[in-house]
Amino acid sequence: MVAGLADSELKVFWLDSPAAPDALPPLAGEERCELAVVGGGFTGLWATLLAAERGADVVLLEGDRCGAGASGRNGGFLEASLTHGLENGLSRWPDEIDRLLELGRANFAAIRETVERREIDAAWNERGLIQVATRPHEVAWLEESAEAARAHGEDAVLLDRDEVRAEVDSPTYLAGLWQRRWSATVDPARLGWGLRRAALEEGARVFEHTPVRALRRAGDGVVLETAQGRLHADRAVLATNAYPPLVRSIRRYTIPVYDHVLVTEPLDPERRAVLRWERRQGIADSGNRFHYYRLTPDDRILWGGYEAIYHFRNGMAPALEDHGPTFELLARNFAETFPQLEGIRFTHRWAGAIDTCSRFCVTFGRALDGRVAYAVGYTGLGVGASRFGALVALDLVHGRDSELTRLGLVRSRPIPFPPEPLRYAVVQATRRALARADRRGGRRGPWLRLLDRVGAGFDT
Numbered sequence: 001m002v003a004g005l006a007d008s009e010l011k012v013f014w015l016d017s018p019a020a021p022d023a024l025p026p027l028a029g030e031e032r033c034e035l036a037v038v039g040g041g042f043t044g045l046w047a048t049l050l051a052a053e054r055g056a057d058v059v060l061l062e063g064d065r066c067g068a069g070a071s072g073r074n075g076g077f078l079e080a081s082l083t084h085g086l087e088n089g090l091s092r093w094p095d096e097i098d099r100l101l102e103l104g105r106a107n108f109a110a111i112r113e114t115v116e117r118r119e120i121d122a123a124w125n126e127r128g129l130i131q132v133a134t135r136p137h138e139v140a141w142l143e144e145s146a147e148a149a150r151a152h153g154e155d156a157v158l159l160d161r162d163e164v165r166a167e168v169d170s171p172t173y174l175a176g177l178w179q180r181r182w183s184a185t186v187d188p189a190r191l192g193w194g195l196r197r198a199a200l201e202e203g204a205r206v207f208e209h210t211p212v213r214a215l216r217r218a219g220d221g222v223v224l225e226t227a228q229g230r231l232h233a234d235r236a237v238l239a240t241n242a243y244p245p246l247v248r249s250i251r252r253y254t255i256p257v258y259d260h261v262l263v264t265e266p267l268d269p270e271r272r273a274v275l276r277w278e279r280r281q282g283i284a285d286s287g288n289r290f291h292y293y294r295l296t297p298d299d300r301i302l303w304g305g306y307e308a309i310y311h312f313r314n315g316m317a318p319a320l321e322d323h324g325p326t327f328e329l330l331a332r333n334f335a336e337t338f339p340q341l342e343g344i345r346f347t348h349r350w351a352g353a354i355d356t357c358s359r360f361c362v363t364f365g366r367a368l369d370g371r372v373a374y375a376v377g378y379t380g381l382g383v384g385a386s387r388f389g390a391l392v393a394l395d396l397v398h399g400r401d402s403e404l405t406r407l408g409l410v411r412s413r414p415i416p417f418p419p420e421p422l423r424y425a426v427v428q429a430t431r432r433a434l435a436r437a438d439r440r441g442g443r444r445g446p447w448l449r450l451l452d453r454v455g456a457g458f459d460t
């Protein structure tokens, strides 16, 4: 094992906290409500809170603990983008992109407002995101991105090698693109716990350790079957992300892909000073396979991403989270990026499933004659977009014809993944092709060009 990993524990840093609330009891017996929400990640928590604020009688059923899924185990990059970045949005919804950017900024502002009003201690730091180039061809990519960003009203500043290293010092940096607004880092677990508290304060009922095993029509509504009980609801929102879905159509559009994260011990003052990083921006590098990294509130470095792993037949299980070779690769890449930190130890390592879809951003649908709506498929950028996903899902489940439900983003569907065993083969071929493109100056081979032409791809 790589030296720095030897003492690490398989544990989610954010969830390993004294701020974790006690578990709420599972649903037992029969309950009724107007709106059932399945899944207590950000999507489900926002759907519950927003519906409860509007006076609805809401019940949230969470199979584990609220925030135990992707929402409590991510990098905590809270971005305004609803489309997994401007470039992806521009390529798919060019006529709508400016409205999507406005809606994304309004969504970001509404999250900030909720965090303040509800006094959620989410370690909100709004100093932006720096995308760094570490290979020569990525410098030109950043220049193109800067131009596009500015043309669409973003506050994006291009940094040359010295300027980016004056912000954060890594010998690997060749340039940077600092998106100074509409991007924050947060403690995602505390954000989730704060939303859970807010939902309870608004009168929502929340049951934890309550996996929903089946969902079916009943009379004018639906019934949700759980291990010890049954919930009758007029309508239901599914916010189950990468988990095995309760309705079939989700299975075609999303696949669970594991993303891996390391967290170091707290940096001592000398090491901290060497890095600079005074503004504590989030950082991501620019390859097809990219790392994302940031400081935690207690001055550790969270370092994640790069190698995303899909397991045959949508495999998801706790045992799949401890993928040694991927953690070792991450640790080696960390050492290359910050050689000044030689000898630093990692204390936490973990993985989480991302609900990857071929268009890389949230996807909506309805089921059971419109009594059920879902919002899934955020891929790797759902911390902010999940509130928008919840808003749209609430409109869809109530059959509202709103500006949101008329968006092309909401009405269109991604290209589905093929069934197994082709699914596995396609994902592996695409991962290999992306790695190859990174090694070859960014040049995309025939397989990626074909996917680009049909509007499909693989990302995290």
Ligand SMILES: Cc1cc2nc3c(=O)[nH]c(=O)nc-3n(C[C@H](O)[C@H](O)[C@H](O)COP(=O)(O)OP(=O)(O)OC[C@H]3O[C@@H](n4cnc5c(N)ncnc54)[C@H](O)[C@@H]3O)c2cc1C
Pocket (backbone or CB within 6 Å): 038, 039, 040, 041, 042, 043, 044, 045, 061, 062, 063, 064, 065, 066, 067, 068, 069, 070, 071, 072, 073, 074, 075, 076, 077, 078, 079, 210, 211, 212, 213, 239, 240, 241, 242, 243, 244, 246, 259, 260, 261, 292, 304, 351, 352, 353, 354, 375, 376, 378, 379, 380, 381, 382, 383, 384, 385, 386
């Ligand atoms: C390692 C990692 C790093 C990431 N980094 C970032 C980042 O920095 N920025 C960003 O924007 N995005 C990031 N993401 C993505 C982001 O975390 C997700 O898009 C977002 O949290 C999705 O929220 P969700 O509520 O839809 O899903 P989840 O948080 O996964 O919630 C789904 C919930 O549903 C529950 N559930 C599932 N099935 C059932 C059932 N049948 N019955 C009851 N409950 C059920 C699960 O237990 C789970 O709690 C990352 C993801 C991962 C895994």
